[in-house]
Amino acid sequence: xxxxxxxVLLGFFWGMxxxxxxxxxxxxxxxxxxxxxxxxxxxxxxxxxxxxTVTILVVGSxxxxxxxxxxxxxxxxMELSVGLMLILxxxxxxxxxxxxxxxxxxxxxxxxxxxxxxxxxxxMIHTHDQDDESELPxxxxxxxxxxxxxxxxxxxxxxxxxxxxxxxxIVHGLAGSAAVAxxxxxxxxxxxxxxGYLLVFGLGTIAGMMLITAAIALPFAYTLQHFVRLNHGLxxxxxxxxxxxxxxLCYQIGxxxxxxxxxxxxxxx
Numbered sequence: 001x002x003x004x005x006x007x008v009l010l011g012f013f014w015g016m017x018x019x020x021x022x023x024x025x026x027x028x029x030x031x032x033x034x035x036x037x038x039x040x041x042x043x044x045x046x047x048x049x050x051x052x053t054v055t056i057l058v059v060g061s062x063x064x065x066x067x068x069x070x071x072x073x074x075x076x077x078m079e080l081s082v083g084l085m086l087i088l089x090x091x092x093x094x095x096x097x098x099x100x101x102x103x104x105x106x107x108x109x110x111x112x113x114x115x116x117x118x119x120x121x122x123x124m125i126h127t128h129d130q131d132d133e134s135e136l137p138x139x140x141x142x143x144x145x146x147x148x149x150x151x152x153x154x155x156x157x158x159x160x161x162x163x164x165x166x167x168x169x170i171v172h173g174l175a176g177s178a179a180v181a182x183x184x185x186x187x188x189x190x191x192x193x194x195x196g197y198l199l200v201f202g203l204g205t206i207a208g209m210m211l212i213t214a215a216i217a218l219p220f221a222y223t224l225q226h227f228v229r230l231n232h233g234l235x236x237x238x239x240x241x242x243x244x245x246x247x248x249l250c251y252q253i254g255x256x257x258x259x260x261x262x263x264x265x266x267x268x269x
Contacts, residue, residue: 007188007193007196010197011198011199011200011201011204012203012204012207013204015200015201015202015203015205015206015207016207016208016211018180018201018204018205019209020212021176022245023086023245024048024209024212026086027086027089027168028044028045028165028212028216029216029238030086030089030093030242031089031164031165031168032044032045032216032217033235033239034220035217036221036224037217038214038215038221040217041213041214044161045206045210045212046209046210047162047165048166048168048169048172049169049206049207049209050166050206051165051167051168051169051173052170052172052173052202052209053169053173053199053203053206054169054173054202055170055173056181056198056201057198057199059173059178060180060181063177063178063185064181070178072265072266073259073266076259076266078174078175078178079175080249080250080253080259081174082172082175083245083247083249083253085168086246087243087246087250089239089242089246090240090241090242091239091243093236093238094239094240178268179269180198181198184197184198219234220234220235
């Protein structure tokens with residue numbers, strides 16, 4: 001029991017630490033840079049963590065149970081996907097394409113009569129009553145979020161808002177699954193315990209990412225309420241950071257680690 005408890009605690013806290021990896025933090029910063037509340041950001045962090053955990057469990061279990069070996073070229077390609085994802089997130093943030101896409105999808109989801117206004121830097125999407133043309137506050141939203149309770153926010157969470165952090169989490173999980181599984185294999189002999197460790201590790205990652213995204217969202221939410229220009233600058237800075245770090249990763253993986261040159265030098269990390 002002492003050994004099992006140690007494995008659970010180690011897996012959970014190591015998962016929380018894993019959530020603080022630079023590429024993870026930069027990715028979610030770009031995603032939550034337009035959020036108005038810490039709760040919204042925490043939900044996004046949880047979805048990212050779920051996507052990451054699913055991939056870790058699937059790929060890690062295959063490595064543990066079936067002794068599946070990831071070739072260096074495949075491993076480098078999975079890590080390259082993280083760099084490409086960061087570049088895409090940065091470009092979408094800097095160009096405003098993500099914001100316009102969310103606005104368009106949200107309007108379609110709300111239905112006929114829905115339209116948007118930009119008020120002091122905030123995107124408001126709502127409808128008007130057909131009789132008196134009054135605004136419906138229940139439909140007032142920023143980037144597709146509505147209502148003031150957690151239950152209603154989960155209920156109104158659109159497919160696009162769910163798919164975005166899930167997809168990013170899955171991509172990051174692909175890049176890190178080999179390293180996590182190999183680390184488990186060197187310390188835990190029982191396959192059932194090893195897979196259980198992966199699950200606890202994933203839960204720790206979800207918890208850690210929820211805390212991180214909530215903390216990251218605090219300055220964005222505050223400046224959106226009080227300093228709109230500063231908020232815009234912070235959002236642009238997050239896009240530049242994501243784009244720059246993504247380009248750095250692609251160069252590191254493609255040329256230093258040899259994915260593009262053919263001289264492969266891959267160590268799971």
